[in-house]
Amino acid sequence: MSQPAASVNVRSATPADVPTILRFIRELAEYERAPLEAKATEADLLRDLFGQGFGCGPVAEALMAELDGKPVGFALFFSNYSTWRGRSGIYLEDLYVTPEFRGIGAGKALLQRIVRTAQSRGCGRVEWSVLDWNEPALKFYRSIGAEAMTEWTVHRLSAPNFGTLGV
DSSP states (O other), X not given: OOOOGGGEEEEEOOGGGHHHHHHHHHHHHHXXXXXXXXOOOHHHHIIIIISOTTTSSOSOEEEEEEETTEEEEEEEEEEEEETTTTEEEEEEEXXXXXXXGTTSSHHHHHHHXXXXXXXXXXXXXXXXXXXXXXXHHHHHHHXXXXXXXXXXXXXXXOTTTTTTTOO
């Protein structure tokens, strides 16, 4: 499909978008070969995007990309902090465009909106992780000037036990 990027509209998500966001999350999990790992529910997304997350308001934000009013992708992000830079940043948790709409500029439009958000908030950076086998994504990120942080290795402790540190 080849539509001009100007026809892609990016807007902030609303609670009415939650079912679509959840569908996109599941499609992304399928694409990333981990469909059983996507356990989020509509209630989770409503709480964390529009409700009381940690008891103090939303903990993440979402954007919707639309083509002629039809949702074609989304981005979900949240604030992080760099002690070295002494300022907050944005961590992009998910960027997803439905396969049949890739190449129309939706992913770039979502990232441009996130960068503008980071700039308006005085953030020091925008960062994200990408699977090392996802060559289409890696190629796209290189094309916009993103740097791979090859000297860093992601580590994770997961619920319910958080490794040997949980109770």
